[in-house]
Amino acid sequence: MVKKLSNIIERIVDKTGLKRLISPKVGGLCGVLGPIIGLTFIGAAIYFAPWFSWTDNYLSDLAGDVGERPIWSALGKESLIFNFGLIVAGIMGIVFAANIREIPMLDTPLGRLGTLLFFLDMVALCAVGIFPKTTGFPHAVASVSFFLLVPLYLLFIGTVVRRSPEKTLGWFITLLGVIALCLAPLFVIPRPWGSNAIAEIFPAILMAVFAMIFGTRLLKGKFEF
Secondary structure (H helix, E strand, O other): HHHHHHHHHHHHHHOOOOHOOOOHHHHHHHHHEEEEEEEHHHHHHHHHOOOOOOOOOOOHHHOOOOOOOOOOOOOHHHHHHHHHHHHHHHHHHHHHHHHHOOHHHHOOHHHHHHHHHHHHHHHHHHHHHHOOHHHHHHHHHHHHHHHHHHHHHHHHHHHHHHHHOHHHHHHHHHHHHHHHHHHHHHHOOOOOOOOHHHHHHHHHHHHHHHHHHHHHHEEEOOOOO
């Protein structure tokens, strides 16, 4: 199944010309700017939502509630800002993911699985904005997928990098994965200690740290291609 998904993504990347159009510097720039844009837009949406509470709401509540209309702007500007930011960050993440799949250091079965999961996570992030909470089930699938994938690809990629000359980087990425895994119970702990926006922002920050580190190294030409 994993190999089939990987082959499908490779065909998509080839047919869209991403490999030809995305240089390491472009991919690296997307890796650095994507998380900054996503987190900035989330912050802006919260700024325009005085009702929002980190302990009583999910981040997705900024988009509205199930069944509310219009789908993408149910609550006004905070909904538009939130959804748009996630879509842009997700698209930039997809571009970045297509690039890191080409790093020779990650060209191992576990490395390809890790980059595949990261690619799918960026698709899920984009889908969270395309299918906001107002859409109900599609949003739930996209949102749960995003959070579940974070610790998996961090641990897989970290393990592969630890076996390369980049051992320090590998241990750091692995640490991010362990932290993400340890934070997972927050999603099932009742409020106010869990099941809230605080529980959601931590995995997003860990993903952002990973993307910005790899993106910066791509920009500086630290990875061989």
